[in-house]
Amino acid sequence: MDQRSPPARPLRRQLDSIILHFDYDCFYAAVFESETPEFRSLPLAVQQKQIIVTCNYEARRRGLSKLQLIKDAKKVCPDVVIVLGEDLTRFRNASKHLYAFLTSFSWNNRAERLGFDEVFMDVSDMIEYNAGLLNPNDLANSYFCLSKNDPTAGFAYDASQVAGHTYPESSTDISGASPDAQRLQMHLRLASHLAKHLRQQLESEKGYTCTVGVSTNKLLSKLVGNVHKPDSQTTLLPPYTTDDDEFDNVASFLDGHEIGKIPGIGFKIAQKLRAHVLQRVPKIDAGLVYGGTKEVVLVGHVRRHPGIGPETLERILEGPGTPHGIGGKIWGLLNGCDDTEVGLAREVPKQISIEDSYTRLNTLGEVVKELRLLSESLLKRMHADLLEEEEDVETTEHVTATxxxxxxxxxxxxxxxxxxxxxxxxNPDGSRNRSFARISRSAPMPNFVFNLKESIELLSSRLVSESLIPLFRKLHPEKSGWNLSLVNIAATNMVDTASEKGGAGRDISKMFKRQDEVLKQWRVEEGNESAEMDEDGMEAYPSRQASAMRESSRGGSEDVPTPSQEDSVGNDGKWESEDEDAMNEGDTFMCEQCGAAMPIYAMAAHSRWHIQG
DNA sequence: ATGTTTTAG
DNA sequence: GCTTCTAAAACAT
Structure with missing residues (x-):
């Protein structure tokens, strides 16, 4: 659970898990190709501001590349088709759709999205099950079951061979190796066939090609996928021994990687590692701000450096802001060890943010204009991502406007x-230093933004004047003199409301009954002056629900999340003015049946509670 | 809880 | 004259 084990973590590779890593090929371009199939045969580039963020393989064949300036791209390839990709909505939607498709194959729901175009899937259970189904005497005619219940769901395959590419290209003979090693080899082989099937499904059903890596942990599956792309897959073959470098495909695979290529080793850590093995400050590649160095230091160089180990690394890397235990973590990565789990499928994001960048933004008037645009996008995103159909028709017919x-x-x-x-x-000499540092201020989200009856335009304009302008003044107290290159607004600190859908295949109906009992207890107490939810009452109902409810009970009203604005006064006192009318005017609503006060988003759940209870 | 840093795609 | 637009996690305060 707690992934941070103190300095010395044992150097153990997980050999019992099987992880697939999917990476959709040039995803942004593929989304446009999916919408407009004629693009498939043309050189296609996706533009954001002044650069190409990605392009299809036809464009790459003609010399275009990621993060290239538009004007350079046009020089290299005058007939390139350029599409604008600053609005990410279509990419986000496609990403969710493909993710849902892949997840539908999972048995354990351990499928984790990384950005829009990558998915990790822990398929250990499917592989284990299918390994048990094999007939050792006829591996070539095997059948892979995709469902434990439905024996007709699956595909035929040849379990005597790996599907797709391998690293290394030809397999080493491990017939004399341990039973564990043989078992791992078979598991990886099965996984390669599953990967191939999923790739074929993704292409035939959804029209997207992808690149897949097959190995035993997230680190290795992600890295090995890169060996052959696009529209391809690579399996990291055993032996995965930990003790003998000469016969360890993991070590020989990793050792050739530049350290900055290892996921988890970013620019800062990479620079410190380079400085240590080079014994001097590494030069940065001018022109590129981040990610560029002329000094090539490979994993093997660091891993074999005299005196290296988790403790040394901890000392090299430590400093303000560096996580405790970083040395052990990096040592693990350099050795192919990564025990981080593939996360459970997440229903809603933890934060939603919208930003835009500017070459010149230095007047308050323009800032207000931009804030309005950003706010509208943010509210639209909140509606798209945080709102769900009220599928329960019976309750819909009852009461309440929501x-x-x-x-x-x-x-x-x-x-x-x-x-x-x-x-x-x-600077005095007229030049300008570049900085990408951000500064931020935050405040409670005002409740009126959850009002579904008002127009987005009105709500965003209110959000700008009542929250964002005051925050802006905190950030930039001076009337002028500033010039912004970027503005970002974010909805953060996300709290899930109790949901029928729940996460990850739990028995939600059972949970709801218990919750109702808790709520009844609370209601009985409600008439009293001492009507505060007490901890002991909660302890009777353990686990997730109890803590989720405890979390939301501080407002005094159970089903009802804390009204965020009323209790914390804005420092300037100004943006608080409409106190009298708050009850009727959009912030807080009162239940007609029991008189409980709550923000609008809580009303649906609250009335359902009345009906069921 | 609020603000910053790092990493990642 | 110019590097996009996001998301998450963890640290520091």
């Missing part, structure tokens, strides 16, 4: 944050 709208909030953000990236003032 139910009539037919949607409810599955999660709500408690905090709004404004970030900017100021452009640095000019």
């Amino acid at each position: 139910d009539k709208i037919g949607k409810r909030w599955v999660a709500y953000p408690k905090t709004i944050r404004l970030s900017t990236r100021p452009r640095l003032p000019q």
